[in-house]
Structures are given as C-alpha cells and as structure tokens.
Amino acid sequence: MLWETVTLAFITIIRNKLRTFLTVLGVVIGVAAVIAMVTIGQGSSQQVNASVAALGTNVLTARPGTRGFGPPTAGAPAPRFTLKDAEALAVLPQVVYAAPVVSTTQNVVFGNANASTQVYGTSGAYQLVQNWPLSAGRSFDPSEESAGAAVCVLGQSVSTKLFGGSDPLGQSIRVKNVSCLVLGVLVARGAGSFGQDQDDVVLMPVKAVQRRMEGNTDVDSIAVALRKSVSAADGIKAVQQVLRERRRIGLTQSDNFSVSDMKELSNMLGGINAVLTGLLSSVAAVSLLVGGIGIMNIMLVSVTERTREIGIRLAVGASAGQVLLQFLVEAVVLSLLGGAIGIALGLAIAFGGSIFMAIPFAPSAAVVALAFGFSALVGVVFGYFPARRAARLDPIEALRHQ
Amino acid sequence: MAALIQFADVQRHYGKGEAEVRALDGVDLSIQAGEFVAIMGPSGSGKSTAMNIIGCLDRPSAGKYLFQGVEVQDLDQDRRALLRRHCLGFVFQGFNLLARQSALENVELPLIYKGMAKSDRVARAQAALEKVGLAGRAHHDPSQLSGGQQQRVAIARALASDAMVILADEPTGNLDSQRSHEIMQLLQALNRDGITIVMVTHEEDIAAYAQRLLVFTDGKLSHDQPTPPLTRQGA
DSSP states (O other): OHHHHHHHHHHHHHHTHHHHHHHHHHHHHHHHHHHHHHHHHHHHHHHHHHHHHHHOTTEEEEEESSOSSSSOOSSSOOOOBOHHHHHHHHTSTTEEEEEEEEEEEEEEEETTEEEEEEEEEEOTHHHHHHTOOEEEEOOOOHHHHHHTOSEEEEOHHHHHHHHTTSOOTTOEEEETTEEEEEEEEEOOOOBOTTSOBTTSEEEEEHHHHIIIIIOSOOBOEEEEEEOTTSOHHHHHHHHHHHHHHHTTOOTTSOOSEEEEEHHHHHHHHHHHHHHHHHHHHHHHHHHHHHHHHHHHHHHHHHHHHTHHHHHHHHHTTOOHHHHHHHHHHHHHHHHHHHHHHHHHHHHHHHHHHHHHTTOOOOOOHHHHHHHHHHHHHHHHHHHHHHHHHHHTOOHHHHHHOO | OOOSEEEEEEEEEESOGGGOEEEEEEEEEEEOTTOEEEEEOOTTSSHHHHHHHHTTSSOOSEEEEEETTEEOTTOOHHHHHHHHHHHEEEEETTOOOOTTSOHHHHHHHHHHHTTOOHHHHHHHHHHHHHHTTOGGGTTOOGGGSOHHHHHHHHHHHHHHTTOSEEEEESTTTTSOHHHHHHHHHHHHHHHHTTOEEEEEOSOHHHHTTSSEEEEEETTEEEEEEEOOTTTOOOO
C-alpha cells in the first residue's frame, strides 16, 4: 500500500514537470543555501585550525600597541620594538627562538616580470619559529644577517610570478631599489587564516630592510617560539615582564604592547567564523520555510483540482487515512526531491567556493543527513494540512465536483 | 435467511427547523441477494439519497440499515470504507474513471486498497476487463474510449473487487440508446452470475431490465412490485 502510494506520488510529480520544478524550487534554494553556507563555514574553520597548527601551538607574537589585531588605537602611537628587544627575548630560558619582523609591501622585479609582494625583514630564526622549511637553496647566514646583505629567500608564489618554471637560485631580483641575490625558495604553505596567500612573501635580513628600504631601526613585531615544556600563559608572562622592563613601564602603568598566542588568534577567528556561518545559515533556513509554504500552496491547489479523483478513491473503498497518506507522501516526496537537488546544488556551490577561496572542501555527512531530514520534515509539516483537507472530503460531494 | 439489504424506517433529514428537508421519510425495504432492482422516482423523491445510504456513502438520520443482517447505520467513516471496499461496487452516470490512468489501472484501483500484490492485481483486472469485452483496450486511457467502453471499465472495476452488490446510479444516462441496451445486457448477465444489482434510472425501458421496481415519491417508497412481465427486457 505504501509502495503504491509512493509510486503514485512519483507518477503525479513526473506528470506535472514544470509545476513540480516551480514547487520544489523554494526548498531547493533553501537547502542549497544552508548546505553551501555550512560546508564553506566548516572548510574555513578547518583552514584556520590547519594554519594555526602549522604555526605551532607554542608561538607567541609581540606587537606594539595594546590591541592584538586590527588598526592601531587613537592617540600617540606606541613606541616600536628594536632588534635589542628581540635579542633580549631570545635569551629567556622559556624561549627557543625569537625573530624580529619588519614587514613592508614592495614591488619586486625580475626581467620583464614584476609583482607587488610582502617583504619580511627578519632573521634566520623566523623560519624556525614558523616551522617553515626551504624547498631549495639556503637561508641567509649570521654574517649576512649582521651585515644586512642584499640577499633574499622567496615564497613559492613570488618565485612562480617572477621566474615561472625556471630556477631562481643565484639570480638577482630588484626589491624596491635594491638588487638582491636569491639564496633559496620556501616550501608552499597555501592560504592563511584570513584567506591571504602566505606564499606571496620575500624574506630578507632585517637590517637590509631597515637600512635600505625603511630607513629606520624599528621592528614591527617579534615572533617567539616557546620551549615545548612551557605553557603559553607562562611564556606570555615572561615575555611581558622583559618587555615592560625594557620599555620602562611603571608598576601602575598598563602595557603599551600586546603578546598574543596562536590559541587566541584561533579562538577569535573560529568565533567570527561560527557567528558568520550561523547568521548566513539562519537566513538560508528562512528560505527553506518559504519553500515549505510553497509546497503547501501547491498541495492545496492539487487537492481542489483532484476532488473528483478523491471521491472516486473513497467510493471504491479508500479510507480517509489512505487518502491522507497519499497526499502526505506526495508532499514529502516533493520536498525530499527538492532537498536532494538542493544538497547536490549546495555541495557544488561549496566546492566551487572552496576552490575560489582556497580553503578545504569539507562536506559533512551529518549536515547532509540533517538537511535531508529537515526537508522531509518540511514536507510532513506543510503537507499535513492539505492532506487532511483531502481526507475529510465528503465522498458524495467530491463525486459531484466538476 | 436475512435480506442482503434491509431498511427499517430509514430517515434522512437535511438542515434544521423550518428549513428541514426530509429526503427520506421513513422507508422500509428489503432486497435479497441475487435480485436486480430498479429504483425510479421524480427528482427530489429521495432515490439518490437511498442509493447513497445503501452504498454507505451517507448515513441515515434515524432508522436502521442492515447489510447481511448486520446494523451498519452507525459505522464510522473508516468502517464504511471497508464495507465499500469489500462488498460494494459503484457504477455512475458520469463513469467516474481516473483520467490519465489506463483502463487496467482504473480497474486495479480498488484492489490497491485491498492490499493485493501487483501481479495478482493485474491478473484480476485483466480477467474483469475480459468479462466486459474490453480485453484489447486495457492500456487505453479513458479519453481514448467511447462512453459505452468507459462504462464497461467502470463495471469491470466493480467486478474486479468481487463486489456482491453493484450500485448503478443512472448507468445509461450519458449513453445513446444502443450503448444503453448493451450495458444493460451486460448488467443482466452479471446478475445471472449471482451479483445483486441496484440501479437508479428514470427511463422505463432501462428499468424494464430489472426484475423488481421500487418507486420513490416525496421521500417515501410508493410502489414496490415486480417489473411487468410484458415489458420485461431480455428475460
């Protein structure tokens, strides 16, 4: 009986292809939107977690100013760090490496090729803190560092942009006005926490950037790697103490710098991600509701159109329950059809989106199952009222209906 | 032996107070298994109401309706559906076939509600179509069949479900006279095979196919007699 009812529902649905398509469109859009949002949201949170894990969990970043991220606060800018600050942190017992970072955006040129890229003036310790090995060549050695030699290590993206497939080692590129010898190439790292290309980078000795490009001795931030046995909280405390002393901050004064660990970054990004995903998904869920109302509307029309059919069915012995079941199954089949198309469409959108945004494609079986279940629920909830109306028809009246 | 169909002071009222209409106003009748009964009467006489009550599509307001000796006037909707499903077959003036479903599927319809398996259904529906002379039209839609053929499909639908009573409400009302007589001869043949037939009509020559004539007037049974042998058709 149930099987016949399902078959009948399919026949009815196939017979009115255009109407079926328009009826399920609302559910398709709703489910597709929810699936796409959640899948992309999960992909980007995986991306955040992966890039944070790649940085190492025991990495701290010290920045001038009281805010960890975002634009600097109003008022007098906090004093910059110096190379001495980084050296002082490097000798702490809790610290393995400390690397000063001067960051600047510069135009780099090789032959006819040029690109705008991020230039980091730092020490060899930077690669150790970042856990970022070379794929070819070597890094700058201590003598090149202390001399501020015009040498550089390229990120994969820069290397590709300037050299295409050919070997960059031993070539000279121009960074701003400085001719730099390419010593090595970093391994590819992919997109960062904010979706930025981490490989679009050139590493140079910090003194070279300070003297030849920036014309000062400021350090923008200090990246610190803690010993494995040291907790992030203890490490932050030690780093803060040293920096407060060096910056001569009184006991009653608050810090004019910030020290953050990756967990903080990860939590913050994860939180933003969750809020955005939740917000977009609930907007999408509203369209699912609208889709359900569309199904109810069409089912009501269908019951009126098929009043005579219902009368015939009742006359040959269908019970009210069987008529109810027929229309309910039809509504559920419609919404499940919409759900299935929506899931396929949503996953396709998420797949395209993940390629476009360079984040992992993270389809979740649980979310797909939930969306499918939810569309069945939409069918039952919005199909029940029309089905009950059909089942309650008086057979005599229904048979007389023209 | 109890009558197949028995009315005891059956009343059916519509509306209340001043506007009350007494469609049936105290009807007693009994129909034995195997009878072929024609019901006549002017419009508004209550003949259709009586048919609807016999067919368990409607319930009497008062009085008793016994089917095979069992009181059925107080059965709820689902139990009346069961009775229709297993004991009764309907043939309507307007054929009432499902459009866009083949003759075979239409005949299968009551069997679906009986919960019969697909292969059994098809075999039975085929046999029923054969019996009404439409074996070759099983896969035609109602729109591809003539009125007479559509009515045969409707009769096959009643046959397939093993109905012991066929209730025919003006079965020839939409047919020309030749088709009408063919349909009546078919019903007569089925009656000879033991199926009880109750038919509403307003044409005397159609009523003449029955063995017994009931005439309703103003909600009451005014005549109950065998059809005059002289006019009896096909006997």
